[in-house]
Amino acid sequence: MFVGRKRELAYLEERFERGRPELLILYGRRRVGKTELTKEFLRKKRGIYYLAEKLPENLQLKKLSEKVVEFFKEDIITEFSDWEMLFKYLATKQERYVLVIDEFPYLIEREPGIISAFQKGWDEYLSNSNVFLILTGSSVSVMENRVLSYKSPLYGRRTGQLLLNQFPFNEIGDFFEKKYEFDDLLKIWGTLGGVPFYLEQFDSDLDYYGNVMEKIYNQNEVLFAEAELLLNEELREPRNYFAILRAISLGKRKLGEIINETGIDKSSIMKYISILNLLGIVEKEVPVGEEPFKSKKGLYRIADNFFRFYFRYVFYYKDLILTDQKERLLSILKDTENQFFSLTYEDFARSAFKWISESNYFEIGRWWDRNTEIDLVGMNREEKRILLGEAKWSERPVGTDILAALRERGNLPRWDEFKEKEYAIFSRSGFTKTLVDEAKSDRSLILVHGNKRAV
Incomplete structure (x- = not known):
């Protein structure tokens, strides 16, 4: 189809x-x-x-x-x-x-x-x-x-x-005749990305966990071996690339951390990372607004969702998959998935800037320093506009405390050049009535429940 x-x-x-x-x-x-x-x-x-x-x-x-x-x-x-x-x-x-x-x-x-x-x-x-x-x-x-x-x-x-790029999140539901709700679609996107061949492997008659068990944690299915086969075809010395991807998937995102985890020397590791970047698998992330080649705050991330899931939940647990220990595998996934998919939800939120606000933002990303982190920042320097946001992949409704903390970060001196500020909060589980009421009277506040604008 x-x-x-x-x-x-x-x-x-x-x-x-x-x-x-x-x-x-x-x-x-x-x-x-x-x-x-x-x-x-x-x-x-x-x-x-x-x-x-x-x-x-x-x-x-x-x-x-x-x-x-x-x-x-x-x-x-x-x-x-x-x-x-x-x-x-x-x-x-x-x-x-x-x-x-x-x-x-x-x-x-x-x-x-x-x-x-x-x-x-x-x-x-x-x-x-x-x-x-x-x-x-x-x-x-x-x-x-x-x-x-x-x-x-x-x-x-x-x-x-x-x-030809991967399908964006808002189009992957078409592969499943729109049978899945937002939560499952977000997890599917975070697991497979927007690659049509991978999406076609999932069965819309199974829920998310059923598909992972049957289509990924199954040595006879194509998705089980796909990531390594692709890397083996594209790369020489694939073992070193596997080590780098595994390290990043475990949260080792600074260059020094990756070197310590893998044991690969700096000159070699930069060559490997450069090739992974060229393949669209790994990218260097710097705080939005900073020059990528000048910033000293760079962090590496696996940019391809399928590879990110594979090296977090498949590569390290192949022995469990090969011995068909599906209950243990499912337990590992469920115990850690909120942290994993919270990053996927942040990616979704950044991709949604163009439709949640009437303003145009040309610099979009995450921002951080030693003391503060903001999930979503969009800047329009010409119009002196900025949007600051949070994405909460939580099972509890978001309240006014999150907004207060976000506004406090929005008052940092580094944002003084912007004359107009918007705030956006994305929440998996909606918002408290108090926060919704506040948003109704404050045009600078945007609330998004799942993937739909609430206010």
Whole structure:
């Protein structure tokens, strides 16, 4: 079942309707839905879909040639002897057609010269043809460094690019026919992220815990081994990356703490962290408003929800999973989940800034110093506006004490440059009547119950 991606499909449709030759680059992490998106786009188009493989160049060309010949139904041609012949032939076609080459990095990783052949093919033939060419790739580093960068032979040839991201929280309910309430959806998002392939593994007839037990804590299911398989495919020395991710998942977020936990020296660990950052798995967080490269307060976090859950609840407990100790695993999860999902709720709250307030905030994040921490800060320096907020993943309604503490932090001298202040409180379990009544008479106070604005 194809879900969502309306904006991305609209983008492809708009480009197709222009009638011009197109060379589009579509990329994003594995399992994010690139293949499904291109196939959905092709469903109502005349086009060729080719999945590249880790094969020698001559076999790749042969297999693609067969696809092209089959599509155009020309029995005279059996195969093309080189890429130039293929591109020259494609340029002769008068009809508008789509050509998707999926996993383009597989095509070029063993034969770097192929990318130069594509440059020549585009410059001399396809740039004046009716082709709508889409090159996709799951290796974000390869796509950015070898296809999109200014050093690439294809630099300046592409007519557009589309980075396919994970689904945002507010769209994942569509995968489950909206059967789940907010609590379970937040936990699912915190466990799987917005990766469609992972979301499709969960069964909407099971509750959250049932899905974790059956679909993750089960050595026969794809999600059990997924994280390590992806890292093994992308990385050399995966053991060191596993150690770093495990350390961060245990709360070792400062560089020195990670070094002490893993035993990896500083020069090596920075290389590993840089690669994890490039893959979108780890990010360096600094207090909002500070320069990332200058701040000395940087903390590392696992930015990908699936990897964060995996290294907290799967990697360390594989022996329990392999011996089918599900009751113990469930107990560990339930005993610690509030702390784990409180961070997920903070992430959700920061992503919700754009719809909870009528003001535009351009710098959004968390802020902290030695004595104080604020979950949510949004700043608009031009208009001298600031929003300060808290996200409470608690089973008790939030009262006026939380608001008073938030306002006290909002009066710190560092915020004096802002003339207008808004306050936002996100609560899993709602608010006391006193706080709701106060919010009704105070336009600067925003209350969000779960994922819906209460006042």
